[in-house]
Amino acid sequence: MTDVDAGERYRAPALDKGLDILELLAETEEGLSQAEIAKALERTPNEIYRMLDRLVRRSYVVRTQADRYELTLKIFVLAHRHAPMRRLVSHALPVLRRFAREAEQAAHLVVFDRGALVVVAQVDPPGYWSLAIRTGSHIGLNNTGSGHVFLAFATPDERRLMQEEHDPMPNEMPPDDLGDILERVRRDGYEIHDSQQISAVQNLSVPIFGPLGGVIAVLTCPFLHRLDTSEALDADAVLNILLAAATEISAASGGTKT
Template sequence: MTTIETPERDTDYRVPALERGLTILGMFTARERSLGMNDMAERLGVSPSAVYRIVQTLVEMGYLQKAGRNAFELGARVISNGFAYLASRDIVEVAMPFLNDLRDRTSLSCHLSIREQTDSLYLYRAFAPQRLTVNIPVGTRLPCHSTALGRVLLTALDEIELSQLYQHVRLDDYPPPAPRTLPELQQLIAQDRERGWVLHRSDYSTAIATGIRNHSGAVVAAINLSGPDAVMDGPDAQATFLQALGQAQALISAQLGAPSLV
């Protein structure tokens, strides 16, 4: 009897359970946001009992969450921690044309950032080619509590999460109008959260920022308009810029699947 040999594969170092877990995460798409245990097992070609422990582990770690009696959907952790870079790339690609358009309509600089611990990390800027302008390079990190973008990003945290994040952080090393104590910061962020946008002045410039939301309605990034005080000052000017910023925010958030707030 002739034996047909198959090409050797490097299987000695593979972890089947890990492979199945990652395959399960890859099953979820924009069209299939919810799957049952039987669906996962059938696609893997195994019994439901074989995937039960894997699914429960993913749920406990936050990568999956229950969406019904026997249904599961991706958990919040999929777009955080180790997946933050991929999520950030998606946000940049989605936001870029809208920020470029916003810059062209306002002649002001626009920036996009995400939060990494207590820093606001700048991912993109739409450069305004005028003499007096504000342009912060991509890759810059600034303390969240001292910028408009950063304060918007902090609104994604509840009071307990905010307290835990800043429990060992000194705030009194930063000049006004940055808050100098944790209670001041908590009060400020609560007001920002209720308002939905932040205006911040520093070094003869003004920035107005608002949050970008994902499919679950959570703030995952922030965008701003920034320019010299001479251009940004005045209630009429600020109202015009805030309206333009809000339109861009709504369009970007819609592209990320955010529910309509209307």
């Protein structure tokens, strides 16, 4: 039996139809109507309707107010679990350790996974003090520097899906000016903001970009102002080192900024 014969023997028409729709929508920026999808795939609108309904119900596709269909963030989330995540951490850890030595500050790497912000890597500075978040910890989406960076670089539909999937942490309250914060983060390319959890801490947070141009992780330094030495770097100097570290990790991950 040839490869072609085997492929035809094990065909799954419904699955093929769904994958055709996902691949078509992945190539469009403004979404498509049901009629446009049917025409592009050379199928009738009735054939497409039931499949679109299932994809919307499973959150792979969203139906907009203009009655058009677009991809959600769900495929992106699925694509960055497990093995790819291990590769990201393996690329990031040497860079994080170098950052900690140069900046004399702690740092942690955060990903968005199934509605939660999860710390997947963390390093301490070489000295005898630091402020660290344990690997595996879940943190807030609306009230942390890491969360603000994820939200700032997401499209409106991606942001809506992230909020829908997110189970807020206890006492997780977004700041009143969250919209202004997100605009500033996207414009500047980073967040520098007083922590909403710990007094006298500034969160320095920068994005890690993936191959498709989206943010796949956020690198955050809980910056502490040192009083025991006159040679300590200030927040701006540490931010520059953090930005360079993020650029290096993005490059190692094949990342490009949209």
